[in-house]
Amino acid sequence: SDWPHIDERFIEGRRRHVLEEFHKIIDLDKKCATILVVGAGFIGVEWVTELQYFFPKLKLTIIDFLARCLGPLPDSAAHYCQEYMEGVKIKEFYSTKYDPKSQDFWAKIELPEGATETYVCIGVKASNYFMPAEVLSDKGPGGGGWIHFNKHLQVVKKPTVDGGAVWGSGCVYAVGDCNLGCIGEPPNFEMPPIPKISYPGEEQAFHACKNVMKMDAAKKKGRQPKLMNTWWPWGAGMFATSLGPHDACFVLAANDKKGSGYM
Numbered sequence: 001s002d003w004p005h006i007d008e009r010f011i012e013g014r015r016r017h018v019l020e021e022f023h024k025i026i027d028l029d030k031k032c033a034t035i036l037v038v039g040a041g042f043i044g045v046e047w048v049t050e051l052q053y054f055f056p057k058l059k060l061t062i063i064d065f066l067a068r069c070l071g072p073l074p075d076s077a078a079h080y081c082q083e084y085m086e087g088v089k090i091k092e093f094y095s096t097k098y099d100p101k102s103q104d105f106w107a108k109i110e111l112p113e114g115a116t117e118t119y120v121c122i123g124v125k126a127s128n129y130f131m132p133a134e135v136l137s138d139k140g141p142g143g144g145g146w147i148h149f150n151k152h153l154q155v156v157k158k159p160t161v162d163g164g165a166v167w168g169s170g171c172v173y174a175v176g177d178c179n180l181g182c183i184g185e186p187p188n189f190e191m192p193p194i195p196k197i198s199y200p201g202e203e204q205a206f207h208a209c210k211n212v213m214k215m216d217a218a219k220k221k222g223r224q225p226k227l228m229n230t231w232w233p234w235g236a237g238m239f240a241t242s243l244g245p246h247d248a249c250f251v252l253a254a255n256d257k258k259g260s261g262y263m
Contacts, residue, residue: 006020026055028055028116033058033059034058034059034061034111034115034116035051035058035059036062036063036111036115036117036118037062037063037119038120039064039120040062040064040066040068041071041122043121044062044069044119044121045070045085045243046242047121048060048090049088049243049244050244050245052090052244053244060091061115062090062093063092063096063098064094065095065096065097067094068082068094069085069092070241073239073251076262076263080263081241084243084247091110126140126142126145128146134161134167135148135157135158136158138158140181141181141196146178146181147179147180148180151183151230152170152228152230153173153208153230154173155172171215173208173211173212175207176201176202176204179204191232194232194233197239199235199238200235207228214226214227214228232256237252238251238252238254239251239261250263251263
């Protein structure tokens with residue numbers, strides 16, 4: 001962790017972290033500091049627009065490796081967010097790789113002296129260290145480490161271990177962003193990758209709870225449970241991106257195809 005003095009497994013640790021960051025940003029705002037946000041996905045866009053609204057003295061820049069912000073979302077959403085950021089004087093640079101050791105990089109984004117503070121808002125990282133290696137993926141976002149699961153959302157072993165057999169007698173479920181997010185291999189997925197956002201996690205939790213209830217009822221009657229299959233959740237196509245406290249864009253009905261959905 002970049003903040004080893006804080007234990008974020010507990011609410012108090014997270015409160016301390018938020019408070020520390022708040023006071024740090026207040027000091028940066030007083031100095032009219034230069035801030036670089038790396039990654040113009042919805043997290044980066046939300047962060048840079050919140051900073052602009054609440055700390056207006058900051059000089060803000062956001063970059064992304066892709067050709068525009070909000071990579072997989074429809075063009076209408078990207079254009080709306082870019083117009084907002086342009087309107088509040090946030091500098092944007094796209095098709096730009098983050099290379100902090102290169103002076104050419106800093107010159108390209110018009111920060112020849114570098115940034116006072118940089119926030120990296122790209123990628124995801126698995127935190128499933130508490131699970132055995134036999135159920136964790138070797139591949140996937142951030143280099144792997146995601147929990148394998150079946151269509152009932154039960155934890156299973158990786159395909160190379162016992163043919164991907166159910167783990168923990170089928171009594172352990174993995175929902176939301178801790179699981180691999182897909183079933184099968186590209187391009188022939190049994191269930192295509194699901195975004196690691198809150199809405200599908202809620203739907204998957206509901207499916208898992210239904211199956212837990214089915215297992216309990218079947219056990220009391222001494223029979224095998226008939227578990228329901230999960231599916232690519234409707235909520236996986238909903239993306240709410242705030243633009244400060246008074247504006248936002250909302251995308252719904254997106255699917256696993258890039259650029260799908262409606263703002």
